[in-house]
Ligand SMILES: Cc1cc2nc3c(=O)[nH]c(=O)nc-3n(C[C@H](O)[C@H](O)[C@H](O)COP(=O)(O)OP(=O)(O)OC[C@H]3O[C@@H](n4cnc5c(N)ncnc54)[C@H](O)[C@@H]3O)c2cc1C
């Protein structure tokens with residue numbers, strides 16, 4: 001059976017959401033091994049098993065958290081040489097991308113980025129990558145020797161626990177991690193303060209574009225979001241203009257979100273934006289231009305001015321909630 | 324301080340791209356090409372480093388002969404010289420072969436810092452810089468939204484999902500910059516004139532002593548199919564004549580959001 005590996009990024013012992021998505025995909029392709037690195041990584045073992053890992057490699061050295069990419073690449077290269085997996089799946093995250101890219105150069109093997117799916121094809125692998133804002137799907141096959149490294153976009157696969165869950169075989173590694181002198185070290189971590197749910201996890205997203213006219217008008221969206229229990233997102237135009245930090249950006253070069261409801265307010269609906277949100281179950285758009293491309297994918301579109309509609313909407317929502 | 328900046332020439336991102344159904348590659352003929360806007364930030368970051376610490380900036384690009392224009396644009400912004408890596412044998416290079424060719428061309432140069440974009444606007448694999456760092460045995464400081472250099476070290480604010488990390492590495496190092504790091508300068512007329520006389524060295528596979536493991540011959544992957552994705556259907560579009568907000572609220576209630 002094919003050996004499918006998952007690079008299982010954890011934060012304080014909790015797997016990142018994309019890891020569960022990768023495991024769900026991986027177990028449909030073969031026998032799954034997860035590699036969990038960094039302090040408290042062993043806390044993730046149970047969850048990794050619940051999502052289909054049959055084996056878990058764990059190494060809890062802090063270097064995996066505090067030094068970028070190279071310790072993980074060294075270890076993965078060593079383990080891959082020993083076990084010869086067929087496929088290694090990474091989440092298209094900041095660290096996932098660095099590790100997979102470096103590893104591809106170390107092993108001289110195929111790296112396919114931005115993937116949304118991997119399927120079996122003629123005894124090998126075919127990797128599907130959306131391009132042009134997800135309007136076109138490109139299928140790629142590896143030509144280099146195994147393993148093929150695939151970077152899968154978050155939210156491309158729906159995470160589902162395996163049934164039955166497995167109690168994975170665990171191999172705990174304790175060998176010394178030599179980070180050398182040429183390491184990129186994390187000195188400090190800064191979190192931007194945010195209220196409400198995280199964009200990636202939010203069931204409802206209220207997202208604003210340049211049509212809001214000015215940064216202070218985002219207050220309306222904050223208010224609306226607070227009423228709906230929603231997260232606030234933004235288009236790149238807004239981020240580039242400095243109205244919102246980059247962590248709000250949704251789209252090709254920002255986050256991919258998959259809420260049940262996405263409300264696009266003053267957003268034109270450029271392909272590079274919609275690629276990050278068109279997986280939403282329901283899309284509502286408010287835009288004064290009836291020709292705005294966002295209306296081509298909205299389930300409900302309102303042609304009108306955000307400055308009149310949004311305050312009214314906040315009132316409507318409040319009164320219905322009995323406030 | 325010697326800074327190398329890697330730049331790519333790409334089809335104008337404002338023109339919708341097309342794939343050739345035969346070759347399954349991006350159509351590049353008859354399409355305007357530009358210096359990747361993401362790489363303009365890399366050039367700007369490089370120029371700011373040398374403006375502060377002194378030194379020179381060298382632009383390096385791999386591509387067909389016309390990629391010279393992208394290098395000239397970066398020179399017009401203020402970089403000192405260029406290296407154009409071009410060879411028929413490099414056609415159709417994937418990310419890994421690109422990184423290898425750039426690494427080959429860099430050999431023998433003295434540098435403290437290599438600056439790249441985080442991802443190219445046309446390919447957006449974001450793989451080349453990390454592969455380059457690996458091939459050269461250098462640390463990679465990726466996704467920088469701020470860069471400071473001094474004391475033989477580089478420090479960046481590295482973009483994260485909910486803020487940034489302060490990350491440090493000894494020089495020489497590879498840095499990738501995000502669009503948020505700076506406002507790229509516009510070349511002044513004087514810069515454009517001066518750029519014409521700046522030295523741009525052309526190097527091919529032989530000059531670099533690279534074997535045939537390049538371009539088409541070294542592909543690690545192949546596109547086998549292109550098809551249209553299923554499109555989302557448009558729903559109802561109504562004009563707001565005073566009832567727009569109510570209509571949205573009704574819909575939210577229908578969806579049991581409120
Ligand atoms: C390589 C690349 C990557 C990119 N990545 C991303 C990305 O990750 N995310 C992203 O969002 N974009 C991205 N973009 C940019 C994208 O192409 C668009 O430029 C951007 O999404 C536009 O943002 P916007 O809709 O807010 O602004 P605009 O396109 O300016 O649209 C504003 C909209 O507001 C409407 N409007 C104006 N005033 C009002 C009003 N009073 N009431 C109601 N409506 C009003 C207008 O009709 C218009 O439709 C990328 C571009 C490139 C080239």
Ligand SMILES: Nc1ncnc2c1ncn2[C@@H]1O[C@H](COP(=O)(O)O)[C@@H](O)[C@H]1O
Nearest residue numbers: 329330385439440442443448449450451
């Ligand atoms: N052909 C090339 N020539 C020079 N630099 C390149 C080339 N391709 C990619 N790069 C650099 O690598 C970065 C990321 O590109 P990519 O890995 O293709 O997404 C770009 O922003 C450039 O800095």
